[in-house]
Amino acid sequence: MVLSEGKPLDRAYSHHFSGLQLAPSEQARITVVAGDILRKLNLYCYLSDVKSEEMSRMGTRLLNVWHMFHELELPKMQYALQMDEREYFDRLEKAKVQPALWDGCPEWLDTMGQAQLGDAWAKERAALSTQPKRYLRVNLLKCTREDLGKKLRNEQVQTKEVEGVDTALEVTSDSALFRTESFKKGWFEQQDAGSQLVAAAVDAKPGMRVVDACAGAGGKTLSIAAQMQGKGRLLAMDVEQWKLDSLKQRARRANAHNVETRIIASSKTIKRLKLSADRVLLDVPCSGLGVLKRNPDAKWRDTPERLPVLVALQKHILQSYSRMVKVGGILIYATCSIMPEENRDQIDAFLAENDHFKLIEDENISVADSGFDGFYLAKLERISE
Numbered sequence: 001m002v003l004s005e006g007k008p009l010d011r012a013y014s015h016h017f018s019g020l021q022l023a024p025s026e027q028a029r030i031t032v033v034a035g036d037i038l039r040k041l042n043l044y045c046y047l048s049d050v051k052s053e054e055m056s057r058m059g060t061r062l063l064n065v066w067h068m069f070h071e072l073e074l075p076k077m078q079y080a081l082q083m084d085e086r087e088y089f090d091r092l093e094k095a096k097v098q099p100a101l102w103d104g105c106p107e108w109l110d111t112m113g114q115a116q117l118g119d120a121w122a123k124e125r126a127a128l129s130t131q132p133k134r135y136l137r138v139n140l141l142k143c144t145r146e147d148l149g150k151k152l153r154n155e156q157v158q159t160k161e162v163e164g165v166d167t168a169l170e171v172t173s174d175s176a177l178f179r180t181e182s183f184k185k186g187w188f189e190q191q192d193a194g195s196q197l198v199a200a201a202v203d204a205k206p207g208m209r210v211v212d213a214c215a216g217a218g219g220k221t222l223s224i225a226a227q228m229q230g231k232g233r234l235l236a237m238d239v240e241q242w243k244l245d246s247l248k249q250r251a252r253r254a255n256a257h258n259v260e261t262r263i264i265a266s267s268k269t270i271k272r273l274k275l276s277a278d279r280v281l282l283d284v285p286c287s288g289l290g291v292l293k294r295n296p297d298a299k300w301r302d303t304p305e306r307l308p309v310l311v312a313l314q315k316h317i318l319q320s321y322s323r324m325v326k327v328g329g330i331l332i333y334a335t336c337s338i339m340p341e342e343n344r345d346q347i348d349a350f351l352a353e354n355d356h357f358k359l360i361e362d363e364n365i366s367v368a369d370s371g372f373d374g375f376y377l378a379k380l381e382r383i384s385e
């Protein structure tokens with residue numbers, strides 16, 4: 001379903017899980033197995049000698065090989081296609097000396113990663129093939145991180161505080177988070193710790209005028225609303241109304257009353273806000289190559305041809321939307337990519353053409369070094385009209 005119909009993995013899970021009465025531990029097991037198979041699909045296909053187009057027919061052999069790889073007892077499946085053990089071990093030895101295959105990396109991505117990151121690519125590639133951790137962002141409009149940890153413990157959800165990310169808790173138990181009272185009360189959102197660091201970089205203060213110009217369903221908007229303690233004006237914009245509708249709902253649940261949404265219908269929407277904002281967050285559409293741990297299906301759908309199209313769109317958004325920042329205000333450019341072409345290269349090109357801005361700082365959030373999803377963020381100050 002994920003690969004043949006192009007359905008994102010998280011939506012495929014919710015489609016399948018709704019209506020099934022599965023215990024949280026069973027759901028967790030399914031997501032672990034399905035996630036791992038998708039993260040290293042080419043490796044498991046190679047080890048089981050199954051071509052990707054044969055997967056629906058040969059899926060039982062692939063699943064058996066997954067169990068062999070993890071040294072687990074084979075599942076009891078009727079009519080399962082077996083893998084010859086000797087051939088499996090022979091293939092295993094050959095796979096071990098092919099690092100990109102071992103890390104579940106498609107060839108096009110390996111070529112791109114090498115070209116863009118050089119020596120740093122190998123560790124990022126390996127980190128992208130690991131299971132993502134689950135992180136929560138405490139909603140400071142409703143409670144503290146300590147309160148949330150305690151409340152969740154009473155609801156049988158174990159968490160621990162994440163060092164260096166003040167708003168984050170890591171979930172360490174297989175719990176159904178969205179059934180908890182804490183979630184229903186809007187005390188937290190599920191959000192990667194790297195994404196929380198990007199939102200924190202906005203550093204919005206109560207009373208400011210802030211624009212989140214590519215807000216989507218508001219992952220970062222809600223975080224910014226909490227920084228503003230509900231005071232001031234927070235305008236969340238996007239080109240897709242359904243995302244803004246979902247944002248509105250989430251904002252209500254989170255008590256984020258200073259959020260206003262606005263669809264970007266044309267360039268006029270942006271022009272009207274010229275030189276008006278203390279902070280503008282541009283969390284631009286990107287390749288998503290920093291979040292492949294979480295969305296591994298994307299690497300089997302994507303092609304390298306998409307990158308230049310995205311780079312051109314990012315460049316346009318930077319040029320045009322930066323006009324909303326007032327003198328002395330800060331522009332925060334962010335991606336969930338680890339590729340310099342979408343990141344520092346964009347900022348360098350922008351600064352070369354715009355002497356109204358100066359770079360304050362930028363940061364690569366490395367998947368390998370942080371254990372979070374991979375992000376990039378740059379903070380620029382407008383120094384003149």
Ligand SMILES: C[S@@+](CC[C@H](N)C(=O)[O-])C[C@H]1O[C@@H](n2cnc3c(N)ncnc32)[C@H](O)[C@@H]1O
Nearest residue numbers: 213214215216218219220238239240283284285
């Ligand atoms: C990386 S996502 C944003 C994620 C969101 N900020 C969050 O934290 O959940 C990029 C968003 O940019 C939006 N987008 C695409 N083209 C755009 C454009 N020309 N102007 C503004 N937003 C755009 C997409 O609809 C998408 O929601």
